[in-house]
Amino acid sequence: LADLQVFREFWALLACAQLLPDEPNHLAPLDQLLEDSGQVEKDITSALYEEYRHVRVRLFADLRAQHPERPAAQMLQLTQKLLDRVLFVAFAEDRGLLPARTLHEALLGGDGFASAWWRLKMVFDWVDRGEPKRHINAFNGGLFAPDPELDRLRPSNEVLQGLVQIAAYDFSQDVSVEVLGHIFEQSITDLEELRSSSSGEELEELSKRKKHGVFYTPSYVTRYLVDQTLGRTMRERFKALLEEHQPDRVRGSNKKAAAFAAVWRVYRDWLREVRIVDPACGSGAFLVAAFDHLLAEYERVNLALEELEGEGQTTLFDLTKTLLNRNLFGVDINAESIEITRLSLWLKTATPLHKLTWLDANIVAGDSLIDDPEASPVAFDWSVGRPAGAPALDGGAEADAQQIEAAWREGFDVVVGNPPYVRQELIGASKPHLEARFGEVWHGMADLFVYFFARGLEVLKPGGRLGFIVANKWLKAGYAEPLRRLLAEHAEIEQIIDFGHAPIFPDADAFPCIITLRKPTTPHTIDADHHLHATIFPREHLKDTPIDAFVLDHEVRIPQTSLHSAAWSLEPPAVRDLMARMRDVGTPLEDYAETKPYYGIKTGRNEAFIIDEYTRRKLITEDPRSAELIKRYLRGRDVERWSCSPSPDYMIFTRRGVNIDDYPAIRTHLEQFRELLEPKPDDHKGKWSGRKGGTYAWYEIQDSVDYWELLEQPKFVYQVIQFHCQYALDTNGLFANDKVFFIPNTDPWLLAVLNSPLMWWYNWRYLSHMKDEALNPAAVKMRNLPIPTPPTGTLDEIAALVAEVIAATLEGQEEVRALVDWLGTEHGVEKLGRKLEAPQTLDTETFVSEVKKRRSSVAGGLGVRALAKLRQEHSTLVEGALLRNAKLARAERRLSDLVLDAFGLTAAERDLVRRTQPLRTPYGLR
Numbered sequence: 001l002a003d004l005q006v007f008r009e010f011w012a013l014l015a016c017a018q019l020l021p022d023e024p025n026h027l028a029p030l031d032q033l034l035e036d037s038g039q040v041e042k043d044i045t046s047a048l049y050e051e052y053r054h055v056r057v058r059l060f061a062d063l064r065a066q067h068p069e070r071p072a073a074q075m076l077q078l079t080q081k082l083l084d085r086v087l088f089v090a091f092a093e094d095r096g097l098l099p100a101r102t103l104h105e106a107l108l109g110g111d112g113f114a115s116a117w118w119r120l121k122m123v124f125d126w127v128d129r130g131e132p133k134r135h136i137n138a139f140n141g142g143l144f145a146p147d148p149e150l151d152r153l154r155p156s157n158e159v160l161q162g163l164v165q166i167a168a169y170d171f172s173q174d175v176s177v178e179v180l181g182h183i184f185e186q187s188i189t190d191l192e193e194l195r196s197s198s199s200g201e202e203l204e205e206l207s208k209r210k211k212h213g214v215f216y217t218p219s220y221v222t223r224y225l226v227d228q229t230l231g232r233t234m235r236e237r238f239k240a241l242l243e244e245h246q247p248d249r250v251r252g253s254n255k256k257a258a259a260f261a262a263v264w265r266v267y268r269d270w271l272r273e274v275r276i277v278d279p280a281c282g283s284g285a286f287l288v289a290a291f292d293h294l295l296a297e298y299e300r301v302n303l304a305l306e307e308l309e310g311e312g313q314t315t316l317f318d319l320t321k322t323l324l325n326r327n328l329f330g331v332d333i334n335a336e337s338i339e340i341t342r343l344s345l346w347l348k349t350a351t352p353l354h355k356l357t358w359l360d361a362n363i364v365a366g367d368s369l370i371d372d373p374e375a376s377p378v379a380f381d382w383s384v385g386r387p388a389g390a391p392a393l394d395g396g397a398e399a400d401a402q403q404i405e406a407a408w409r410e411g412f413d414v415v416v417g418n419p420p421y422v423r424q425e426l427i428g429a430s431k432p433h434l435e436a437r438f439g440e441v442w443h444g445m446a447d448l449f450v451y452f453f454a455r456g457l458e459v460l461k462p463g464g465r466l467g468f469i470v471a472n473k474w475l476k477a478g479y480a481e482p483l484r485r486l487l488a489e490h491a492e493i494e495q496i497i498d499f500g501h502a503p504i505f506p507d508a509d510a511f512p513c514i515i516t517l518r519k520p521t522t523p524h525t526i527d528a529d530h531h532l533h534a535t536i537f538p539r540e541h542l543k544d545t546p547i548d549a550f551v552l553d554h555e556v557r558i559p560q561t562s563l564h565s566a567a568w569s570l571e572p573p574a575v576r577d578l579m580a581r582m583r584d585v586g587t588p589l590e591d592y593a594e595t596k597p598y599y600g601i602k603t604g605r606n607e608a609f610i611i612d613e614y615t616r617r618k619l620i621t622e623d624p625r626s627a628e629l630i631k632r633y634l635r636g637r638d639v640e641r642w643s644c645s646p647s648p649d650y651m652i653f654t655r656r657g658v659n660i661d662d663y664p665a666i667r668t669h670l671e672q673f674r675e676l677l678e679p680k681p682d683d684h685k686g687k688w689s690g691r692k693g694g695t696y697a698w699y700e701i702q703d704s705v706d707y708w709e710l711l712e713q714p715k716f717v718y719q720v721i722q723f724h725c726q727y728a729l730d731t732n733g734l735f736a737n738d739k740v741f742f743i744p745n746t747d748p749w750l751l752a753v754l755n756s757p758l759m760w761w762y763n764w765r766y767l768s769h770m771k772d773e774a775l776n777p778a779a780v781k782m783r784n785l786p787i788p789t790p791p792t793g794t795l796d797e798i799a800a801l802v803a804e805v806i807a808a809t810l811e812g813q814e815e816v817r818a819l820v821d822w823l824g825t826e827h828g829v830e831k832l833g834r835k836l837e838a839p840q841t842l843d844t845e846t847f848v849s850e851v852k853k854r855r856s857s858v859a860g861g862l863g864v865r866a867l868a869k870l871r872q873e874h875s876t877l878v879e880g881a882l883l884r885n886a887k888l889a890r891a892e893r894r895l896s897d898l899v900l901d902a903f904g905l906t907a908a909e910r911d912l913v914r915r916t917q918p919l920r921t922p923y924g925l926r
Helices: 004-014 029-066 072-094 102-108 116-129 157-161 177-196 200-209 219-245 253-272 285-309 319-327 335-349 401-410 428-437 449-459 478-490 547-554 573-585 589-593 613-622 624-628 664-671 708-712 748-754 757-766 795-827 844-854 864-903 907-915
Strands: 276-278 328-332 363-365 412-417 460-471 492-498 512-518 531-536 556-559 630-634 650-652 715-719 727-730 740-743
Touching (some): 029 157, 072 102, 072 116, 116 157, 177 335, 219 512, 285 328, 319 401, 328 335, 412 449, 573 907, 613 650, 715 748
């Protein structure tokens, strides 16, 4: 801080005024600066990626056009390699590793005789071998090594000159290696699309269509996972060395210093042999994070030795070479991804006077899961670290290829990564091999990431650690039963963090969770007292709370002995115990109701089968028999709490076996949609404008609904996607669409239990979560919902209370409908919008504002009297709603208490439910 400029920077960032907010609920200036800088980084990332993606699409299309005789897959790989070289040169220029404007002069300079491609190849050759006259060091490392296939390309000058746009970015300030990592990770997804495209025209259209943002594994996730696996392993090893050698007990300052130095040297030697592998390394995000973590640790070791021994230690060995060839390993099925990973590491480690580290033997293309070359052309042999059947590599003076091969064979201390989430439908060709190779976790419906757990445990050394971020479906899905059994019995699970719907991955609903585990030093031996640490991380805390801080405050200890192949719960033991007791007390819904939940009707083409009131009257006027097939309609959005508000539309229900010729008006109506209604023939290839294949006739409802007569009976209905605890009674024979489940039952007690706060509390933990923390009340789960016997002597009271709340909600719905009709008549409001669909929830001025926005243009302006009338109508509605809600609250609380009594909850359990109640809990819980 003696330097004035450094002090000014220190003061500008850390002065008191920068650390404290000016007003309550405002960010401090420093926090605002951090938030703004993060947004700027995102903006730069998105802008550069758009440029990068567009250039790659154009370059690939150009090379395909110039070389139609060469395989598209080869052209894509060469496209990526060319772009990698250009990015490295642009990065090296701005970081002072190459002369400024090297790339610009190659692409746009020249004397008119040499092409841009010739000049660019010259630059590549200089970077590979060095060019002293131009002050260019020899970097080599493989990226710029001679490649005859690349040299034979003939890209056009026009496309090459477009690369200047990438070089225009400031890689010294604005574009960090981390930003490039984000870009590279998103580019992996685009590579898949490019690989599947067949022509330049399609690629250009792809470039125009793809407008979504950058998708990447956030750095805070990679850093956290690396710290919890590699970092924890390092901390434990150093602690063990201290305990083993006990240098603090040595007497005499010189001898004590020597003893500590000896420990540090032993630790450094161990550190050089630590091996980390990412079996699906993609863009290298995890390996870059591991590099940073290891480099910091190496520097800590060297600093300690320097202080203890009084001399510099940084030259004892080449840190970069050790890190890249002895510590870090990666595999990916896509060769282009491997090129990107290597580039990420080269950009991280390039220095002016050193060649790039040779990475061919430890960052390798291959299929991590398949080792049989007959099963896959990219089968990977983990025992030698190269594609199955491939000859051994010779790194010459650049690396000891045999030593690296031995490292693959000996196994790894850490396995870390984000295994690909590929649904089981897309891996059909690999399933026979996966079943034979990973029988312990095999399930016909398992997604691909399941097998990465088995492979990861297999390649770990005893005592090694695995850390993955994967979709959380495996915690409860039936297909993951074998995986859960394997982990429970053969791994010491250390940590699970379930992020639910927290947006870890931008623009992707991945439902991620983190798991870290340790492979036992002795097979099949898990300490009976071992506990894992589990955390449920709500999405609302993700933005402002670091993972480690939230985990520290909210993790719960779960005995591993409580985990088996059945679905796992990460709830505190008291919550899990209460849920288990509720299951013991209650009867499965299917047995209690003597029926099961049914699914609503999927027409396959709503625009044909769903009609309005005008069309219904027209069809019945033309043919009275049409009324036999026209049913009152219920959408998911019409289901409210206790009662439902029927849709104004109707469904034409032409079930299987209907003779359409008996209903000429309906046939004529459906004929106008015939092309869209035809089922897809089994032998048809390509796009189909009609409906999916099946045995139904063109005029019939798409799916067989053999239970359709149950829809005409009184029933309970509820939404397929549950944002709220809303179960309703329908006594009007409404035909529900495919966004509704229904239970043919009218028992008031069953409806009271389903709508109770306690059951919402239970379901929040029992049902699967969907986007935005909605619940998925799948029939297979709902049929086992525990329903208790009502308290003795309360049936009449329950029936009266349920009838009261249903009547009150119906009254409220009718008042809202009357107001909406009045708005349409008096003010020409045709489309309500989300807010006006529930006008009773708005304050008066918001209500008036919404009406003004949605009034018909022919309705004219609102005069003083009209405004007064509008406010009066809304006030009347709100006053009625307030009185009704007070009445509802009393009834709901009593019903809630009866449900709590029926399950026999103690005072402590009731307090537990209150303290752990989830989002959107219905009122009534006291």
